[in-house]
Amino acid sequence: MALILENETLCAKISEHGAELTSLYNKKNGIEYIWQGDPAFWGRHSPVLFPIVGRLKNDTYEFENKTYQLSQHGFARDLDFTVTKATDTTATFELLASDETKAKYPFDFKLVLTYTLTENSISFNYTVFDLGDRPMYYGLGAHPAFSTKLLPDDAYTDYQVELAPELKRKLIPLRANLLDLENTSASKTSLLPVTHALFKDDALVYELEEKPLKATLRNTKHGHGVTLTVADAKAFGIWSCYPAQGEFVCLEPWWAVADIYQTTGKFKDKYLIERLDGHQSKNYTFAITVF
Template sequence: MGITIETNHLKAVLDEKGAELTSLKRKDADIEYIWQADPKYWKRHAPVLFPIVGSLKANTYTYKGKSYHLPQHGFARDMVFELIDQKEDAVSFRLKSTEETKKMYPFDFELTIGYALGGDGLTVDYQVKNTADDEMYFSIGGHPAFNVPLEDSFEFTDYYVDPSPMKSRINLPLKEGLIDLEQRTLGQTNTTIALNHELFENDALIYETKGLNSFAIRNEQSKHSVTLSFKNFSYVGIWSTYPKESPFVCIEPWVGVADTLESTGELTGKLGIQKLAAQDTFHTKYAIVIK
């Protein structure tokens, strides 16, 4: 059973497994903005990606001369978090390292994820604390999936992604789940991106980001939209399934990214990896606004 938070006009539901957002609605409209995890297409709603984002070469990395194995996007999304605080309009969860996690990821950590409703949307807050006396390496990211279409009277192709600011960003293409740096290009995010399923033929669209960014899913024929905005994330992924034509699109803010084709597997040299000093805390957040 989910944990519900609400305001006068918004309602969200969270799950202790993965500290995952499973529903986000406006009370004045019968619209579900979050994908409802139909396993026919994709079994998740909005998983948290930690302690890696994307795939490792052969699901393996090395640290201090020892090899470890991690699945795509890490383990946090499949673990049960502790509920540490709950208010009417906000909730927080925490995941701590254990002997089992250290078999996959040899660091002591506390991952705290907070959700707070306000205005027209939801703020998602990430805090990663290094609880050891040695440095720690990690990545973290969001993977929220939004229903497209938002209303039954429309089609997937009636929608588009609206980037802000409208400027070109470096596009990092994937090849068999890994970043192909040699093929990186200047992505055309200086205009809107019309949605069609073939857009995801080569997996996610991945862009480098700096500063304040927002990516909205809109439809010229409807007043309803969803916007995800962030400041301190290095990358964003835009994804849906292909060739299976799924009725959702993910907008994914990431601090970190998949291994490159040239990756040596050494964690400390991984593209986008974050280094956190002993007993230090990393903090970032993103917001979802629904109209």
């Protein structure tokens, strides 16, 4: 079931399954900005990544001398959330720990996601709660996919990704779906022409060090596109499928990352892991503006 938010400019659809944004439609220009999830390429739209981002080595981790299994990006994207608040322009979704989640992730958590429309923007407010008495370790991220067919005649190569501010960032390559910290490079590139070959080595992963980022996907011919702004993400991914040629680009703010290739497998020592002490919470925000 989809919940619909609407203001004078935008209409957004959010599925209770995964609390996933499935549509962001501009009523004034008739453009759908979210990739519509063709399963021949990639069947999702904007999944929420929790309690991990990316992949674990061998899809396993160790915590308190026990071994657990988690598939890529965790389980939140595949579970039904409960709607706890809904108005014309805002909606809040909640996911609680269960016996099913504890078999994979042994923590008492609550994940609360709030979406709000304001003019031509949608804001995302994620809050993670540790409901237990012990420290809780986790990852959190977003994975919105944006269409590169905003207008019918668009070509994939009509688009570019712009990163601001222009500064030197650590670019971490992926090796068998894991981060290779031994072969990082410093990238000052702020303008990336979009081609399918850009993603031949998987996602581009930038370490942000919790510094603000504005990432724009723009069509260079007619000028329409999206801007994602985030103040404090630890990392940022840019991804599309390859060698399959889906007509989308993902701009992904992350507060955690995949395992590094040299990982020990111990969850509490995971690179860039988040931690909450018992009965604490932490808030995360970002926004998408369409034009």
